[in-house]
């Protein structure tokens with residue numbers, strides 16, 4: 001193919017890669033507990049289960065471009081609607097965010113924000129009211145390694161720490177990769193935001209100010225309109241400055257030890273309910289206590305001891321089956337990854 005310059009070949013390869021499933025976070029893992037995200041298969045279910053990931057119209061693995069930076073699509077991806085449940089995480093703990101896969105050509109920064117949802121929680125919050133503050137960012141690491149390269153090397157997953165100083169409450173975690181392979185031309189950057197609902201527990205007191213999703217970026221930001229095929233001595237990560245108290249972590253990925261169910265009630269401090277339940281459960285395997293604890297919190301007025309029959313009647317066998325299903329799902333993702341690469 002003598003007429004192909006290496007750059008146009010690159011563009012063709014990037015185009016081919018974009019057909020592959022790379023636009024979604026399939027799950028998150030918190031201290032070994034697997035929470036399902038809004039994976040693509042949920043789009044085909046009549047009554048999808050409550051998950052912690054926001055639904056978005058990105059089955060096409062599409063992105064949000066700079067021409068939509070002032071539209072609501074930039075907040076949590078195209079036509080995004082609230083996740084129906086949330087995960088609980090203690091301030092200072094880490095969340096592992098698993099992407100279905102990520103193409104090597106789609107180089108760029110990985111960024112994480114939080115926005116407080118108020119006392120009514122994130123399941124019903126109006127996304128346009130959310131104000132995001134930045135808790136994590138990795139751009140160009142050493143002149144050639146990008147955040148996205150670290151993510152790929154980390155099994156297509158990203159580890160982010162919820163800063164220990166953050167006040168307890170309901171938050172949207174806005175996790176984002178910005179692919180810069182075409183960003184040398186106007187409107188060429190590709191933002192892939194993914195939103196996850198969490199409840200932060202702990203004793204932090206900070207409530208950092210944030211900015212609306214539609215005010216995060218501008219089309220001509222130095223980190224948005226940038227040619228990455230030249231030697232860059234530095235790269236300016238777009239968006240507001242990191243909050244004081246943000247913690248940068250070395251990437252690693254967590255083994256899944258249990259499957260947790262998204263919590264669908266605001267409850268009164270689900271974490272407080274979950275902890276005693278777990279410790280009082282008689283010598284149960286971690287997978288069992290976790291599932292039971294998470295399920296128990298959806299019934300606000302009941303203690304774990306007086307657990308609903310439907311919850312407690314779930315046999316260890318059923319729970320093991322659920323865990324096996326999760327493992328099978330995870331294996332299928334691994335196969336997809338291998339296939340797409």
Ligand SMILES: *[C@@H]1O[C@H](CO)[C@@H](O)[C@H](O)[C@H]1NC(C)=O
Nearest residue numbers: 098100155253330331333334
């Ligand atoms: C990598 O991620 C896949 C899910 O995409 C998972 O099934 C697999 O166990 C992970 N590998 C490791 C070593 O954690």
